[in-house]
Amino acid sequence: MDLPLLSAVFAAFSITMYVLLDGFDLGVGALLLLQPHEAARNHMVDSIAPTWDGNETWLIMTGVTLLAGFPLAYSILMPAFYVPLIVMLLALGLRGASFEFRPQGQRNRPSWDAVFSVGSIVAACTQGLILGGLIQGVTIRGDAFGGSVFDWLRPFPILCAGSVLFGYIVLGGCWLYLKTTEASRHFAERTLWLALPAFLMLFVSACLTAAFTQPEVRAAWKTHTASLATIVGMMALAAIVLFASIGKRSELRPLVAAVSMVGLGIAGLALLIFPDIIPFRLSLWEASASRLSHVFLLSGAVFVTPLVLAYSAFAYWVFRGKTPVKGWEA
Amino acid sequence: MNLDAAMLARVQFAFTVSFHIIFPTTSIGLAMFLTVVEGLWLKTRNPVYLQIYRFWLGIFAMAFGVGVVTGIVLSFEFGLGFAHFAQIAGPVIGPMIALEVLTSFFLEAGFLGIMLYGLRRVGPRLHFFATCMVALGTLLSASWILSANSWMQTPDGVAMQNGRLVVTDWLKVIVNPSWLYRLPHMLTAAYLTASFLVAGVGAFYLLRRKHTLFARKSVSIGMAFAAILIAGQVFIGDILYSTMLKHQPSKMQAAEGFWERQSQSPAPYYWVIIPDQAHQRNRVAFGIPYLGSIWLTHSLHGRVEGLKSTPRDRQPAMGMVFYGFRIMYGIAILMFAVAVASLWLRWHGGLFTTRWFLRSLVIMAPSGIVATLGGWYLAETGRQPWVIFGLLRTVDAVSPVPSGTLLSTLIAFIFVYAFLMTAFLIFVFRMIRRGPEAAPDHAEASASLKNALRLLESPTANAVLGR
Numbered sequence A: 001m002d003l004p005l006l007s008a009v010f011a012a013f014s015i016t017m018y019v020l021l022d023g024f025d026l027g028v029g030a031l032l033l034l035q036p037h038e039a040a041r042n043h044m045v046d047s048i049a050p051t052w053d054g055n056e057t058w059l060i061m062t063g064v065t066l067l068a069g070f071p072l073a074y075s076i077l078m079p080a081f082y083v084p085l086i087v088m089l090l091a092l093g094l095r096g097a098s099f100e101f102r103p104q105g106q107r108n109r110p111s112w113d114a115v116f117s118v119g120s121i122v123a124a125c126t127q128g129l130i131l132g133g134l135i136q137g138v139t140i141r142g143d144a145f146g147g148s149v150f151d152w153l154r155p156f157p158i159l160c161a162g163s164v165l166f167g168y169i170v171l172g173g174c175w176l177y178l179k180t181t182e183a184s185r186h187f188a189e190r191t192l193w194l195a196l197p198a199f200l201m202l203f204v205s206a207c208l209t210a211a212f213t214q215p216e217v218r219a220a221w222k223t224h225t226a227s228l229a230t231i232v233g234m235m236a237l238a239a240i241v242l243f244a245s246i247g248k249r250s251e252l253r254p255l256v257a258a259v260s261m262v263g264l265g266i267a268g269l270a271l272l273i274f275p276d277i278i279p280f281r282l283s284l285w286e287a288s289a290s291r292l293s294h295v296f297l298l299s300g301a302v303f304v305t306p307l308v309l310a311y312s313a314f315a316y317w318v319f320r321g322k323t324p325v326k327g328w329e330a
Numbered sequence B: 001m002n003l004d005a006a007m008l009a010r011v012q013f014a015f016t017v018s019f020h021i022i023f024p025t026t027s028i029g030l031a032m033f034l035t036v037v038e039g040l041w042l043k044t045r046n047p048v049y050l051q052i053y054r055f056w057l058g059i060f061a062m063a064f065g066v067g068v069v070t071g072i073v074l075s076f077e078f079g080l081g082f083a084h085f086a087q088i089a090g091p092v093i094g095p096m097i098a099l100e101v102l103t104s105f106f107l108e109a110g111f112l113g114i115m116l117y118g119l120r121r122v123g124p125r126l127h128f129f130a131t132c133m134v135a136l137g138t139l140l141s142a143s144w145i146l147s148a149n150s151w152m153q154t155p156d157g158v159a160m161q162n163g164r165l166v167v168t169d170w171l172k173v174i175v176n177p178s179w180l181y182r183l184p185h186m187l188t189a190a191y192l193t194a195s196f197l198v199a200g201v202g203a204f205y206l207l208r209r210k211h212t213l214f215a216r217k218s219v220s221i222g223m224a225f226a227a228i229l230i231a232g233q234v235f236i237g238d239i240l241y242s243t244m245l246k247h248q249p250s251k252m253q254a255a256e257g258f259w260e261r262q263s264q265s266p267a268p269y270y271w272v273i274i275p276d277q278a279h280q281r282n283r284v285a286f287g288i289p290y291l292g293s294i295w296l297t298h299s300l301h302g303r304v305e306g307l308k309s310t311p312r313d314r315q316p317a318m319g320m321v322f323y324g325f326r327i328m329y330g331i332a333i334l335m336f337a338v339a340v341a342s343l344w345l346r347w348h349g350g351l352f353t354t355r356w357f358l359r360s361l362v363i364m365a366p367s368g369i370v371a372t373l374g375g376w377y378l379a380e381t382g383r384q385p386w387v388i389f390g391l392l393r394t395v396d397a398v399s400p401v402p403s404g405t406l407l408s409t410l411i412a413f414i415f416v417y418a419f420l421m422t423a424f425l426i427f428v429f430r431m432i433r434r435g436p437e438a439a440p441d442h443a444e445a446s447a448s449l450k451n452a453l454r455l456l457e458s459p460t461a462n463a464v465l466g467r
């Protein structure tokens, strides 16, 4: 059996879970800055508070799967993205701490909400920068990172930062549309009307820029024309469904459409870079750890992941339905 | 001190991990304490237990939150600062940490939401189950990460094949020679930490004659656990000492503060030294005569091995190791004394009224955290100059990141963490000042339990909850 491939599939699964789940948490966080009413902000945070920690754990899972299964890739990528990673970790730290600190007092809550929101925005942007830096190409010398720590500071990664941020805001808007009532739902609706076109514009320009600046992307298009075109077509369809369902009765449909749209985007990306673990530079087999490491990692993944998914789903189920306006315990 | 990349990476790792461990120690201990207290409440229905639960849940939630966000930093830090270490050791410690994420982080995260916000939704029994799962998660987390760290201290079950480590036997990697002793030592440290925190807050209220019922229960439970745990800890620590003496003699040589291959006879037990590593001697050394021989060799005139027994290029820096040990050991002695006093006072009925005792409990409240940090400094600086003992040197493990960048991120960490610590301490002190009766406004964590209390008092609610 091709164990490295299975480990890579598990890593891809984790990062997808992370983007979809923490995506809407970060999107909700980013939107706090635009919501002037404190009661509405409380409602927004309440809608994500019971489950955010599990969502973020998928990020750790991804990082650690790389460390365990593809140590060479991990040891090249961490220094390559040293600065955006540290900024992301600090931003996530401030966001996470705000969850616990904002209920501690009435007086400072607006400041904690600002910290919460800026943390979310910065985390989203740095993730986009890392994505852009990966597609743009990482310099490798021997078996170590050989570039400069500021290689990611170029127009293309910055464009990606914008797309990721607005993608998360779209997810967050759809989440609020599902979980909140009245004023907050209206707010979500208005957000979606603006954020979705912004996301689509940024995303399309990022794709075009990638095609022009990275020859490998063009090459991948040539080999996978049919499947990539299908994916793009389905993404467009999902975007149309999403547009059409804003303000309509079904409260779940926008979220399903948005999740499909982002999920398809990730699938397209995976197709572009497969079978590389560092896009266009290092294949997953070249970076792989020895066999027994994969065996251990995968047996954990195979036997424990179903359990994890089960009780994560249970946690979502406990807090199903609309978030009570006065908080979970009112 | 020379600020090269290796030094800065070490300082950054040391700073971030030291900051992190403060919070896990607290939350591992408090999670277990909360489980016990909620269990007692379910069993006896005595509302004071619910009050204790409610009060500590608020503090636990904050400690847990800071623990989570500082922990995430660490799981990336292996590659950020020590890329070469990650490349070589990733296949060994990576899968263990992956299992930690799968078996414990998800478990903690999944049930934490229910523990903090879900009492109304799931009812007391399932809520108790959630508390148990969170406590179990912290325990499993400690087990895996200690296994990973113990493997770095006493590596086993691997082979070096063209410059890379390959696992040959997972059982030997996980159950490596020091894990079985270090894990109980760390867990006991965390439970001791929580016991002294709880007892310290109770004593603070007793001294001010406030919240008496709450305070008496806190002091009583806290000191009961502390007395049992410290006895166990001294015993486990003693076994751990001989284990490390066998596997890492250089660490224990540094920890006792002697330089000559054989110390003078009779050997004193040093408490203060100013070591001079360059000349391999102590500039200043104060100690208690004879005690070194008695404690370390169990005889009146035995000699103790000094650091010169280890070649210079394999010696750790004596100062950090020595003081890490002295801080931990000194606090162990103090804890033991307080525990003995508590038993005596309990016997004579003065546990809640003896003011000098209560004052010492207040002072001892943070002692567990300080001892834990001391223990970790002993373990980690004593492992130097190796990052994986005997296999990989720390200087060979660092990332190709320029020192200027490392310095800037270190400063960023210091600022952000100082901010988090300040906020955490302000909120904890505010909670303590307000006392257990005042649920902090809008703290869902506490509000949930207040509602439960109301629920349990009304017979209709019992019917609703199906009891």
Ligand code: HDD
Binding pocket: A053, A056, A057, A060, B017, B020, B021, B023, B024, B025, B027, B028, B063, B064, B065, B066, B067, B068, B069, B070, B071, B072, B073, B074, B075, B076, B105, B106, B108, B109, B137, B138, B141, B142, B145, B146, B186
């Ligand atoms: C003895 C216990 C212990 C030790 C030595 C460490 N940790 Fe820790 N860690 C925990 C005990 C713990 C915990 C009890 O499980 C935490 C603390 C609070 C919490 O929320 O979970 C945690 C949280 C935590 C998290 C966030 C988990 C989540 O999202 O729930 C990560 C990623 C790490 N840790 C990683 C590390 C790394 C890479 C360490 C080593 C350098 C480390 N921890 C040392």
Ligand code: HEM
Binding pocket: B010, B011, B013, B014, B017, B018, B020, B021, B078, B082, B085, B093, B145, B146, B148, B149, B152, B373, B376, B377, B380, B381, B384, B386, B387, B394
């Ligand atoms: C949580 C409690 C811990 C504390 C307080 C602690 C403390 C320290 C300190 C002070 C150093 C710097 C040593 C020096 O350079 O002189 C260090 C280094 C390091 N520790 Fe720990 N440590 C802890 C846990 C862990 C764990 C659980 C692991 C791994 C699983 C770990 C892995 C490392 C690594 C990789 C380094 C860097 C290389 C080195 O300097 O040796 N530490 N730690």
Ligand code: HEM
Binding pocket: B153, B178, B181, B182, B183, B185, B186, B188, B189, B190, B192, B193, B233, B234, B235, B236, B237, B238, B240, B241, B244, B251, B328, B329, B331, B332, B335, B367, B368, B371, B372, B373, B374, B375, B376, B377, B378, B379, B380, B382
């Ligand atoms: C007589 C008392 C004690 C003895 C003889 C003792 C002994 C030791 C030794 C030899 C180590 C080094 C292990 C290594 O190198 O890996 C250690 C580490 C440590 N000690 Fe203690 N200890 C005692 C009391 C305490 C107390 C009271 C606490 C905290 C409340 C504590 C917390 C720790 C911690 C957290 C570590 C680092 C983790 C580890 O290495 O297991 N110890 N102790």
